[in-house]
Amino acid sequence: MDCKSMKSIFELKIDDIPLEKKYIERFKSRGLSTFFPPQALGALTLFNLPIIDKIVEIDQKIYSDFQIPFFKLFYEKVQQIDLDNPPVGDKLNHFSSLHENYLFCIPTGVGKTLLGMLAAIKALPQKTLWCFTLKAIANEKYMDFRELFEDLGIKVGIKTGDFSSERDSYLKYYDWIVTTPEAADSLLTSKPSWLKEVKLVVLDEIHMVRDTERGFKYEDVVAKSQYHNFNLIGLSATITNAVELARWLDANLIYSDWRMVPLKKGVLYGRQIYYSKKKMTSFRRISPDDAINAAITFLENDEQVLCFVDSRMRIQEKARKCVKLLQARGWVPNNDISIPDTESGVGEILNELVKYGVAFHMAGLSLENRKAIEDLYRDGLIKVIWATPTLAAGVNLPAKRVIQDGYKRASRGRWVMLPVIEMHQRWGRAGRPQYDKLGYGYVVARKSSTDESGERLTKEKEIARLIDKYVNGTPEPIRSKYLVETNLFCSLLRCIRANYARTINQILKYYKFTLSNIQFPKSREIILEAIEFLVENGFLKRTPKEIRSTHYGNLTSDLYIHPLTALTYSKAIELISDKPDPITLTFIVCMAPDAITLPIRGREESDCWKYYENNMIFFPLEIEDSIQLRAVKTALVLDDYKEEIPTRTLEEKYHINIGDLTPIVTRLGFVPWLFNAFAKLAAYHKRTAIIPRIEVLKDRITYGVKEKRLPLISIRYVSRERAIALQNAGFETVESIANADLTELRNVTVKGFKLGNWAARIQKDATRYFKMGKDPRREYSPEDLSAPQTKIPKLPKKKPHSKIKQKKLIFYD
Template sequence: MRVRDLPLPDEVVAHYEASDITELYPPQEAAVDAGVTRGENAVVAIPTASGKTFIAELAMLTAGGPALYIVPLRALAREKYETFSELPGVSVGISTGDLDSTEELGAYDVVVATSEKVDSAIRNGASWVDDLACVVVDEVHLLGSKGRGPTLEVTMATLGRRAPDVQIVALSATVANPDEIADWLDATLVQSRWRPIDLRTGVYADGSVAFDDGSTLAVPVDASEGENGATAATVELVRGAVDDGGQCLAFVRSRREAEALADRLADEAIGEAATIAADVRSAGGTDTGRRLADCVEASVAFHHAGLRSEHRAIVENAFRARELKCICATPTLAAGVNVPARRVVVRDQQRYTGSGMEWLPVLEVHQMCGRAGRPHLDPYGEAVLVTGDDAGRAELQSRYVGAAPEAVESQLAEREALRTHVLAVVASGFAESREGVLDVLDATFYAHGTDESLAGLVDDVVADLVDWEMLTAETGLSATDLGGVVSRQYVAPRTGARIVEGLRTMATMEPDDVTGLTALEVVCDTPDMHGTYLGNRERAAMYQYARTHADELTTAMGETETFERWLESVKTARILLEWADGDSTEELVERYRIGPGDLESRIERAEWLLGAADTVADVLGADGSAFRAVRERL
């Protein structure tokens, strides 16, 4: 099937043909046959690089009305925004942050947004949601994610209520049960293993890689003194791909390991990228940024959440432009950001989770391996898992190479998530009774896939919300003013309850004791603030800091149920206060052993939470000036 045979405007056809897109890939043709250009729902489960974005564009361009593209990550949102903005005659909007408004998005033909921003728009009654003709959900397998899954699931269910005739196209590269998702969405399943570039996956052990197609690759490893075999093999695998004219992604378990491997590869002098290194240096002067720039000089980069967002973007864009030879990354890079490479090396298949080392999910490893093979650039793609011996080889072949990814299972029954979405359902006017809530939730993936009722759990979370004065249950269910504000501000109910508790404690404190630290301790001691690691060496100093400033804190040390978590929140509050007082990123990164990206994300979240706390104070008739003052200083 040719592009010019599709029901697209002439200027769009010309745009595709100018990009050498003239013939459809087999999965794309199957999607057209399934009706994506006729407004039909579809679940598209095809490998990475097989043309999912083009299928999404076909659906959005032929929908006859505004379209929404939902992504899990901000980096992916920016990438898709730039891609869709190249389409002729199409206006594109983007919404990803906690602070940006969604009201103006109705003016665009296509809106790219995270699921959280769409959920927020629905809660706040954004009128443009009602006019949507097409919704594309990227990485739909994240329905099974404990963090993002419930929000994505409820958002998809409520979108169907706000816009009953909307077309839904769900995309995924790795999902074990796409038929169940398709059944839930009343959609046609388009499933294929076809790739434009062949991918072979293998396991390295004892000097060679055994691939799943029966071929082998000798890897001469000379482990230098002090270097373990896995790292030595990874270095050789990267160097081999680069020497052959390709690029490489190397995945490791932690930030420290990513930086160490990048340093090691930089010593190999596999390339040169002085211009990109200069861009990195100009984007920030922390020690992390300088180390990154030093690696980039040799055409190697590391990539993890501790990097500033600008540094991550420079690395991703330079790699896509083939100006970097290798990225050493934590698994987060594999979650949807388009950075394909000739070879992918997964050095570590386990990571520390707080209670010990655990195997990575099959789905996550498949996501990494799927990055192998650059369309129009590579004759093939290779993914290699690294282990030490034949026993390890057999383990990895069984566990990952020959295994299907885990089935997607709903996480909606998790109490914290359910509490959030029950409040939103009532506060948004979707339900006015227990039965109404259950009716809304009956449209979720959870309800579709199980015979177990959510009724008992709903009763429990309603009781929590009544106790926190966010719902009333005297005659049916309704949100209080407090509950409405908590939902519209997009904070978790438990965050709202902690803010209320903090405000009430602040009202009993001496006026001079209510400071910026007070306000920051309240918002940092909530589930919506990212935690900050508290090392053993700094625990005593942070304990002393909390004792010294006890009069400014709303929680007494002896009264907290989770002392370690609270002490971490005091550390976060202290860092943010010192930032507000003028300390530089470089000083804080060095003093508190956090990444520049960690500081960046906590500042942004603090702004959002301080604004929410001020709004909660207003609805309670309390004094929110401490929240306003420190937010302005941030």
């Protein structure tokens, strides 16, 4: 059989998809003219096109040469797989004809988001809610969607922070709304008026439901979406219990472990790579560090490499060692490559590294630095990136080779091996379809390793253990974390507050929409205990007919904070004086379970304990363990930040990176959100005297300025640096800016650059404020911060569906 004719059997042309011509042309203009399986099967399913029924036999040589999947589409096989995994519960194997839900379980990099886009286009003119795991990914997809479709009439909006339902009304103007699990759950809880216009919810990386802290948000989003009769599209990597997840979503399952670029997995030990217990390859020794040795070898072969390390300090150390090795080997730096300059000393380090094609990537970097590294890597100017695991779950940066340096991490005071699913997810980045015939994933073995019993392992046993677990092993099944006590408190309170359930039976019915119900169906007692906790602590109250949320519970739910956060703040509000020290208020906010706190190094722990014990007057809440001690360090950092201490000084003093502060401060960080919650709880407890102090402190930390800068910060286009520069130049007030000579304003220098054309915009906004007859400094009123009395209308009960059809489970391999 001719190779070209065989390949055509597996192709589906974009012209065959029933889309409007403008979308077809846009896809084709971006190089998406052909869908290869499993995208082809996904498109066929979404648009009800005839399924390919030809059986094609391809010998192994052609398969490996042309990367064409060897599969057969047999309904008999589908039915057999369904019998092997019998349904759990009544009618869970049935599928409503009014809802076409799909779960796509396919490997990384073969078009999962593309399938979501097809479904979202098909749902127009009704709205689609997109749910991405991280804010960084959501922002990236938001920009991609706008670039692709906005000029074609699809309006794309985004909501990733600010959990206030009062600010959600603007989203009614958009067709596609990009969110995170937390933001999506907030929208479904607050029930804005435009929610009735939503038809589809697309859940990216739905296998992250396994995450202990955030996974239950996915279950709440799914449960509430099914309550509203939304269609669901789940996108996931290949997992072992995909059928179980499909039953949870009430979805047709489309499953494949086929990759566009096949992945070859191995164990790196010394200068050998073992692909099996007998098969291995060798390369020369350049460095005593096995990971660095391999990375430099591949770099000199002009190959791109991603190296994952579970430590921020180690990735910087290894990147520097790589560059020193390249310098010793006579490499000439490319001085045309640079990273945007920041106040951070890390920017200077990166600028030296990237000239040799090496960089490191972590959450601690500024957004500008991370984006610059990703762009340089995509352009091929950076060859080796040392990264923390956040990159594996986030940005799309495929490489020919992926190296996992180290396979253990600390968990509850002991070292445990990484789960197979995490290792495979990181290796999934290997293989670039446009360049590589094969992708390679390696785990670096330990030279002196022990097993679970503490027995020392020989080289042969260590290699055999890693090959059995990671190379030949299968990923662990996805398990729900919904019943974790703290997760259950949040979910139940918001469910009752939003009228999704009001009786025990309704709560148990809501629970049936969760993955936890399929995996742990006998959980009634656990749920009843959680309800009792919420009742005892004043969040819920029982009446003869139902369970209702109290005023305190409503406030906690509306603020989108954890019930334990509300209890922490309420206790602190009772203890503090009417004129608390700023460090006290900051510490209280950082003690909440919802707060993001800065890590403490081993040698810092004793210093923090000592500081806490010597200054307990400032810390009204008792600290019980080292995890809570992180609140002290975070409070000290934020206290210095608001006093305009230079960023580099903070990095050196507290051993942090500037990017560590990004999720804490800024308008989308936890500082504005939790300080606002703290102020409203103070109003609820009638401690109005402390509210102005809380609000002023919130603004100071958010913008990192002294109090005298706040009037200028309220002007549009005036950042922290510009406020400092303007006041240093003599423009102390809004009035002085409004009445200033425009030429003088243009000449104000900020970080070496003049304001220039920005001066006219700043002056225009300052004039507008000045004409209002008051400074833009907020006038805080306790009445404005009183607890909301929002009434959430009850939705009509769903009518049972009469038309039921058998759920399809479509497999191919």
